[in-house]
Amino acid sequence: MGPDEDQFPVIDSKISKGLTLAIKVFFSIFAVLTPLMTILMAWLTVDSNIKMELKVLIVLLAILIAAGFIWLLITKIKEKPGPKIIRTAVDRTGIHHYSHQGLVKSILYTQLMPNPENGKYDVFIPLDQTDTNMDLCYYVFDDLSDKVVIRSLFLEGDFVITNGNSLKKHFIKGITFFRPDLKISPGVLELYKLERN
Numbered sequence: 001m002g003p004d005e006d007q008f009p010v011i012d013s014k015i016s017k018g019l020t021l022a023i024k025v026f027f028s029i030f031a032v033l034t035p036l037m038t039i040l041m042a043w044l045t046v047d048s049n050i051k052m053e054l055k056v057l058i059v060l061l062a063i064l065i066a067a068g069f070i071w072l073l074i075t076k077i078k079e080k081p082g083p084k085i086i087r088t089a090v091d092r093t094g095i096h097h098y099s100h101q102g103l104v105k106s107i108l109y110t111q112l113m114p115n116p117e118n119g120k121y122d123v124f125i126p127l128d129q130t131d132t133n134m135d136l137c138y139y140v141f142d143d144l145s146d147k148v149v150i151r152s153l154f155l156e157g158d159f160v161i162t163n164g165n166s167l168k169k170h171f172i173k174g175i176t177f178f179r180p181d182l183k184i185s186p187g188v189l190e191l192y193k194l195e196r197n
Contacts, residue, residue, distance in 0.1 A: 008177055011163075011170045013088040019160040035069040038062045085157040090170040092178065097156050107153070107171075109178045113139040116148040123175055124185035136168055136188065169194065 042062030045055055083099035090096075094108035114122045116139065123138045135152035142149040153171065155164050169192040175182055176194065189195065 008092050008174065010089055010091040011167060013155070013157070013161045013167060014163045015087075015157075016160045016162045019162075020158075023160065031069065031073075035066040038065045086159075088155055088157065088161065088167060090167050090174060092174065094174070095153070095167070095171050107138075107140070107151075109174055111140050112175065112179055112182060113141055113148045114182060115139055120183065121185040121188075122182040123172065123188060125188055125191070136172070165192070168192065 039062055042059045045058045048055075083101060083104045085097045085099055085104060087098040088095065089098070094106050094111070096106045097104045112122070123136065125135065126137060135154070137150055137152050139148050140151055141147070153168060155161055155167060161167070172184065172188060172192055172194055175184060
């Protein structure tokens with residue numbers, strides 16, 4: 001183990017299987033109960049003593065909601081599943097997303113670019129975001145558009161990552177180590193309690 005590896009160890013994502021299962025069960029129950037409750041509400045409305053126009057409106061609304069759920073279910077079933085991300089790791093080269101078959105995608109420190117508009121910062125959190133949705137943004141070169149574009153750091157996966165902030169903090173720490181040429185917003189350094197080297 002070299003000196004750089006001592007200062008910058010690999011950090012892997014920690015997954016909460018219980019919380020992931022609870023969320024999936026909740027949304028599955030919600031997906032089944034919502035159209036059933038809507039249909040039940042329409043049926044009870046038909047048997048009640050309210051105006052006929054209101055009954056027709058409620059029944060039509062129930063049919064539209066049930067049809068929307070069925071359409072979403074069919075769309076989800078037809079959707080081609082991509083590789084299922086099972087692990088995320090931050091190391092001395094960048095952040096990497098893995099499936100059972102291996103590496104799916106990476107954001108390498110070498111791919112990060114300076115702000116193309118000569119802005120203040122190359123790594124930042126946009127000011128228009130709320131406290132609950134703070135996406136870390138950076139610049140990379142996009143081959144399709146043939147220009148430098150802004151991207152946000154998103155930890156992918158079909159699971160709940162319990163150490164997501166630690167992964168982002170380690171990624172930012174990697175930028176300070178391996179890309180000292182990039183300007184990181186003081187707000188980002190303060191949020192993740194880091195100091196610029």
